[in-house]
Amino acid sequence: MKRFVWLGLVGGLVACGSDSNVEPQACPGTAGMVLPPATMASAYQGEAAPPADGTEAVIITFRQRVFATAKANTDAFAEDVTRAGGQVKQRIPSLNMVSARVSPQMREALARNPDVVSVSPDREVRALGMMQRPMSPQAWLGAEPKPEPNRQGSVGEYTQGLKMVKADKIWDANADGILDEGRPTGTGIKVCVVDSGWDNRHPELKAAFIGGKDFIHGSANALALDARVDSQGNVVVWGGGHGTHTAATIAAQLGAGGKVRLGDDPNGTVGVAPTASLLVARVLNETGTGSTTNVITALEWCQEQGANIVSLSLGAASKNAAEELAFDTAKANGVLTIAATGNSGGAQVSFPAGYASVVGVGAVNFAGEWAAFSQYGDGTNLVGPGVGVLSATIVGGAPYGEVDANGQQFASNPLEYSALGTYSGRLVDCGLGASVTDCGEGATCEGFLAYVDRGGGILFEEKVRNAIRAGAKAVIIGNHTADEGAGNFTLNAPSERWVPTVSVSLESANVLRGMIGTQVALDVSGLDYALQTGTSMATPHVSGVAALVWSLDPQRLTSEQVRSALIDTADDLGPTGWDQNYGSGLVNAEKAVDFAERLLTPPAP
Template sequence: MKRWLWIGLGLSGLVASGCGTEVPPGGDILPQACPGTAEAALPAPAVSALRTDTADGVIITYKPKVSASALAASADIVKAVEREGGTVLRRVPTLNMVAARLSPEALTTLKLNPDVLSVTPNRRVYAMGLPTPPPLVSWQGTLIPQGSVGEYTDGLKLVQAPQVWDANSDGVIDPGAPTGEGVKVCVIDSGWDSKHPELMGAFVKGKDFVDNDDDPSDQTVSQGVVTVGGGHGTHVSATILAQFGAGSGGRVGPGQDPNGVVGVAPGASLLVARVLDTEGGGSTVDVIAAVEWCHEQGAQVASLSLGAPDPSETEQAMFDKVWDGGKGMLSVAASGNDGKKGVAYPAGYLPSVMAVGAVDLKGEYAPFSQFGQELSVVAPGVNVLSATVLGAAALSSVDVGSAPVTSSPLTYTAQGTYTGRLVNCGLGADRAACGEQATCEGFVAYVDRGDLFFEEKARNVIQAGARAVIIGNNVAEDGDGTFTLGSANSHWVPTVSVSMASGAALKQLEGREVTVTTTGLDYQRESGTSMATPHVSGVAALVFSARPDLSAAHVRAVLEKTALDDKATPGVDDKYGHGLVQAAKAVELARTLPQGGGPLPLP
């Protein structure tokens, strides 16, 4: 038991036994952090990825000069920015654009420059996933022709993908069937886990527009500290082209196939353009640059499970450029997760981008899915199983004696097993919250949900000596919840959440021995229009694979014409668009079109 003995009358004379004391700025006396849990070693309080800033500098569009090359004209505007004391963030000379950060005064002066056509916000874009319940070429990998039908996820079957390349459902790729082979799909997202076996064989090339290098890993290294992202890009990529039979030996959840999962187009080639940071946010100019890069690399499909609530003229100009009147690259983007009318952007740029909404695994409209007349098609976006960063997903268990308690692991929790005394730490507001029952020798902290970020609660009780943390929900309808510690950190301990009812019962068992276990997984279920989008991108790759002579406009028209209409509101409507995308029907129709596609098939 931790005990404190106060000696002397003034604060300067206070001495404590046990773990020592600290006087924080507010003046309250706190026990000193246990050894090895220093404040500097733990992450700072998180800021939500959906923060309110909408721009990171501005995008300047300038007049092209007839007598100068695009690069020379770009250099002139860069000089103008630097004369005003600004910082150039990125150049896109093909569209006469420069992204820069300037003071308000410098920006006012620059707008008066006769060579400047417009100045628009370099607005923030965000991943469209919900919190967890991540020119023709020869294919670069070695497609494993045989796997297991257990790899066919519910979402995969809902969009008819196995019917295209495994018509008799025997777990073997049918000879000559279109698998996406010969098609490059560019995933513009948070990067990927280069070690995940589901993706390694398909990877061709990548570029990181966040860290400005050629390693698009879903992580950032700063001052020697590695921060790992949430696996959003890995989840999206694997939905498109996870490899048949490649996940053998991976860590899967109960009831899941030991081979992992297979993607909609397992023969496609993967390009990775990282534009989202480890908090799930990015900038408009990085998306613009990534779209151009994907097109330059010969991608026929770009998949964007991201967006912003407002349009950007400069961003739309790039999507229109690579669309090239329907002859170029097909861009597929998430409609958004606010459940309101009006889709996010770039999904809303017609006709150069296909807007994708979400349905559940029964094909019913998902209430979070944004809708509107811009919506093209829908696809599975609820509880979609796919790969994630290795070990990032987890299973958890809580046992009091022989009685198990249902729980969910927090995202980024440490993995392991710990048994210790249960201590009620209230809201975990500071290191003193656990009282004298806390000891640096270790205990299991019970913490109620509320007031603080989960990582703040965890930090406080870990510094008081907790070796495992249980967070009790305060909303009965949410069950054991789906929560996150904000970011990966080596100082986290096994951390789980339990339902409101289980939390109330656990508080009555304070002092009992409790065992908390968390185990890492390489696959997880996620929801959002982010998860629906790659299903459509994969189906587009299958159609391109079956008919490489078709244009992007033809493929879009084929996907829309063959989509499964919802029964509630027949015909094209705001919530389902043309309907649920159907791979087998799309490939079948594509094969009937004349060479070059002919007239576009009418919806």
């Protein structure tokens, strides 16, 4: 029995035909099957094409004028831009800023205006997680009652990252899976996650969420979903889950698990500060990109909502005068901002992490070794776990495969862009998958499960395409390299023609070859948790520890005291003192909380 739930609809696979224009044994409906022309990954890497009218997006910062209100000031600034021929896009009254589209000549004219402080590019910002886009099946967007925070779960929810920063030692000293009474857990602290939004269906985040705003669509969507939503509020497509992952690293709930991998704790994961409150500002679109203007306006919104901490797992390569002013202003207003240093491995951190007002966070692996992709240099204040970090993702968005043959289960990895679904059928040897005719005895247009060997200089998508044309309704690819396990492979791009497809290890492949001709079941499911890598993943660990520290006494502690507690107590991992790779070291919740407790303790008489 088969069940396809996303990209697994393969039409027309019935009895074999005899069309002379197609390869022998190609099934009707598959002869014209072609490979998708582009990869989804390219959407993350490609730069936006310049506009045809030759204008550019800029942010203009003006000097303060003597008007009754900030709005009146900004209205006057907008008039200056319009008179110069520019097209005003957005006004930011609190910072005397206007974003606009202008020509190079208009930009020069504005720069000569004595009332203009700076004209900065409204540059692109990007998510700083190095993950592949997960599968994101369509789902109904429904409103559900907001649950109360749960104080009881299980120690199996404690991820490697959480234990590495010693957060569990703060609120579960006896390791019983229950939050200790009277200990800081994040209560009373608002953390604003400026990212790609969140999945409101995920059980880990429902209790923590207190409000959001979508700056991508310019809508009043208080959910700030990690999704594209139509005019009726229906989800058109879910995003990649970057914001969901970072938010859950901060504040996932105890005992509130979603769908997990077989053998993992059914309660899912727990965040560093599990009772902190989450504000969500969506500034990154479905491809992980956004604008400087939206970052600035989101930062302003976070402050208006009373955020104590703003966590930003995003950045751009260059400084920006308007953006720097916005972050300096946030610091002056008592807000602690924390941002990722970037993933290019270069000796210049991304911005906003590089501004003096922001805590810049690099990444280490679970052995405490600097991650080679982590950008370094001035602006690196701390590091956190950022390699293979487990956290929540879009519901059903993380692919997971199970192979069952004669009651024996085999570990497998779905290929990127595999269809979700289950299929049980006769296992047929399709060799290297070089052509339709590689599938031997048992191949039929009525369906079978193809076994294909890796290798031969043939791309995976070609192997799978040929198996589908021969009638396969699911595909297993056997790895030929022992040290790679099941491997991590791709079908190159999404397509409605793909079927459930997984890869297995060399050891499993050797066993499965001996089962050719038997009934084998394959299930590719979508899980609610994913491993992701990047300084994006390190940053929310630091933000979560900051929330723990601040929740000791939200009224008496200041942002500067919390910042000092994080930096001054970090575990020194590199050369003694600050260094360009590790900054001051790995954030340590135990030491940071102890530091803050001493600040709050009055000196002995």
